[in-house]
Amino acid sequence: MKVFSYLFITLFLGFTSCFTVPEFPMAPSISLNTAFFQEEPQTDYIYLTINYKDGDGDLGLNTNDLTVSPFTEFIDSAGTQIRNPNHFNIFPVLQRKNEQGEYEDVLAANYDGIFPRLREANFKKGPIEGTLQYKMGSINFFGQDSSIAKVRIYIKDRNLNKSNVIETPPFPVIYR
Numbered sequence: 001m002k003v004f005s006y007l008f009i010t011l012f013l014g015f016t017s018c019f020t021v022p023e024f025p026m027a028p029s030i031s032l033n034t035a036f037f038q039e040e041p042q043t044d045y046i047y048l049t050i051n052y053k054d055g056d057g058d059l060g061l062n063t064n065d066l067t068v069s070p071f072t073e074f075i076d077s078a079g080t081q082i083r084n085p086n087h088f089n090i091f092p093v094l095q096r097k098n099e100q101g102e103y104e105d106v107l108a109a110n111y112d113g114i115f116p117r118l119r120e121a122n123f124k125k126g127p128i129e130g131t132l133q134y135k136m137g138s139i140n141f142f143g144q145d146s147s148i149a150k151v152r153i154y155i156k157d158r159n160l161n162k163s164n165v166i167e168t169p170p171f172p173v174i175y176r
Contacts, residue, residue, distance in 0.1 A: 021126065021127060022053075022127050022129070023055070023127065024053045024054060024055040024127045024129070025055050026054075026055040026056055026157075026159070026161060027054075027055075027161035027162065027163060028052055028053065028054040028059060028156075028157050028161060028163040029052070029053050029163055029164055030050045030051060030052050030053075030153070030154070030155060030163045030164060031050065031051045031166060032048075032049075032050060032051075032167075032168055033049035033050055033051050033131055034047070034048070034049040035047070035048050035049070035151060035169070035171060036171055037149070037171055037173045037174065039174060042139075043137045043138065043139060044137070044138055044139070044140070044141065044173075044174075045135045045136065045137050045138075046094070046135065046136040046149070046151060046173070047133070047134075047135050048092065048133070048134045048135070048136070048151060048168070049131055049132070049133050049134075050131065050132050050134070050153065050155075050166065051129070051130070051131050052118075052129060052130060052131070052132055052155065052163075053127070053128070053129040054127065054128050054129070055127055056125045056126065056127075056157075057118070057119045057123070057126055057127065057128035058125070058157045058158040059115075059117070059118045059119070059128065059155070059157050059158075060089065060115055060116050060117035060118045060119075060158075061089050061114050061115075061116070061117065061158065062116060062117045065117075065158065066087065066114070070084075070086045071084075071086050071087055072084065072087065073087050085112075086156075086160060087114075088112040088113060088114055088156075089113075089114055089115060089155055089156050089157070089158075090112065090114070090115055090132070090134055090153070090155050091112050091153060091154050091155070091156075092111045092112070092113075092134065092136060092151050092152070092153040093105050093106075093111075093151065093153070094106040094109060094111060094136065094141065094149060094151055095149060095150045095151065095152060096142060096147050096148070096149055097147060097148040097149070097150075097170065106141075106142070109138065109141075115132055115134065115155075118130065118132075132155075134153075140175055141173050142173060142175065143175075144175055145175055146172065146174045146175045147172075147173050148170045148171070148172055148173070149170065149171060149172075149173045150167055150168050150169070150170050150171070151168045152165055152166070152167045152168075153165070153166055153167075154166070
């Protein structure tokens with residue numbers, strides 16, 4: 001029985017020593033997984049899937065986060081809502097190919113958004129990695145035109161560290 005116990009402990013220690021905790025920078029880093037346009041009955045969508053890595057796992061915002069500084073929306077003395085970029089944590093910029101073959105930002109639309117916490121507050125800080133899915137919707141992305149598009153995107157963590165900026169390959173956006 002003792003031999004079995006020693007063998008079990010030795011194997012357990014051997015297996016657990018094989019798992020090392022990855023080390024990632026505190027600022028998040030992202031890479032592209034997929035990006036595509038899809039026509040749907042009421043709204044068209046651009047679907048983005050990005051891979052992420054973060055050293056301390058502080059990605060995402062929950063409802064409580066959005067009620068405290070620096071994440072709250074600003075309201076001026078007249079009651080007008082003022083855009084606070086820290087209220088968002090994912091920042092896609094739609095680009096359209098022009099007649100010269102260059103890509104220009106589509107400034108008429110803002111697709112900034114919020115993705116939820118990827119690790120709950122009661123978990124120990126530490127590295128985290130995975131994939132995020134995000135969709136951008138519009139009735140007609142470019143009015144009554146079809147076009148070739150790209151998306152530039154970055155994310156921020158709760159410490160307001162900005163990730164690298166990535167860009168999708170070109171893809172068609174169809175007007176229906």
